[in-house]
Amino acid sequence: MSEQVERGRGRGDVDGYEKHGGFPVYRAAEDDGGPDFGRLIEAMRVLQDAAVSVSAPADVVRQAAEQAEALAALLEPHRVPEGQQPGGRSMGLPGRGSLLMLPWTVDKFDATGVRSTGVFRRFHMGGNGAAHGGTLPLLFDDLFGMITHAYGRPISRTAYLHVNYRKITPIDTPLVIEGQVDRVDGRKTFITAKLMDAEGTVLADGEALMLVLLPGQP
Numbered sequence: 001m002s003e004q005v006e007r008g009r010g011r012g013d014v015d016g017y018e019k020h021g022g023f024p025v026y027r028a029a030e031d032d033g034g035p036d037f038g039r040l041i042e043a044m045r046v047l048q049d050a051a052v053s054v055s056a057p058a059d060v061v062r063q064a065a066e067q068a069e070a071l072a073a074l075l076e077p078h079r080v081p082e083g084q085q086p087g088g089r090s091m092g093l094p095g096r097g098s099l100l101m102l103p104w105t106v107d108k109f110d111a112t113g114v115r116s117t118g119v120f121r122r123f124h125m126g127g128n129g130a131a132h133g134g135t136l137p138l139l140f141d142d143l144f145g146m147i148t149h150a151y152g153r154p155i156s157r158t159a160y161l162h163v164n165y166r167k168i169t170p171i172d173t174p175l176v177i178e179g180q181v182d183r184v185d186g187r188k189t190f191i192t193a194k195l196m197d198a199e200g201t202v203l204a205d206g207e208a209l210m211l212v213l214l215p216g217q218p
């Protein structure tokens, strides 16, 4: 039977939903990882763009490999368990400071929906100037997670995610994605979203079913 969940309630405010399945408690990083963390993550993205778009002399590639290995060795001793690192939890940074997520900026986040803006970068390219098809479901899935959260639903997992590719999605072009909860039915949250260019042309649209986790579910 369908139910109308009160809009605008925060996570944990809904009776019986305080456990979020088997998920540990996730909190936003208080200081976005400190003064230089965002800078590090953006430099890593620029490096990824460069690494996949250069054709450099062997000596330059060797030097770059050595510097990348040295950088990894510098960071390696500071690994922490999931949920303690600022990467992915820094709400003030593009893509929350994650290198997996698209480096987009959320400019609307409430119970009526979530909107995010940004560009697909060179390292997201599939071919002929278009974003790789696999990067779009990533963008949609992350948005659907945020929409679920902003709506006040407990942590949910994607049961299905459907993307319609309507037009080529260009890299290095400002785009916007926006979506909202359409319907709630028990554990099920049905969500839709659209990816558009600056003129409002729909490049892709998507829908998903997000399922609230049962106690202990991973």
Ligand SMILES: CCCCCCCCCC(=O)SCCNC(=O)CCNC(=O)[C@H](O)C(C)(C)COP(=O)(O)OP(=O)(O)OC[C@H]1O[C@@H](n2cnc3c(N)ncnc32)[C@H](O)[C@@H]1OP(=O)(O)O
Pocket: 026, 141, 145, 155, 156, 157, 158, 159, 160, 188, 209, 211, 213, 214, 217
């Ligand atoms: C701040 C931190 C934020 C962290 C966010 C994390 C979320 C990120 C979002 C993700 O990307 S999650 C990763 C991708 N998804 C997964 O890995 C999910 C893997 N699948 C599962 O874990 C389970 O299949 C799942 C928990 C989704 C559901 O298993 P259950 O055994 O709990 O549910 P069940 O199969 O009994 O289905 C419950 C209802 O949903 C329906 N259902 C399930 N899968 C469906 C499907 N694919 N299509 C249509 N209906 C579906 C099912 O028919 C049934 O409907 P009824 O209640 O009406 O009978």
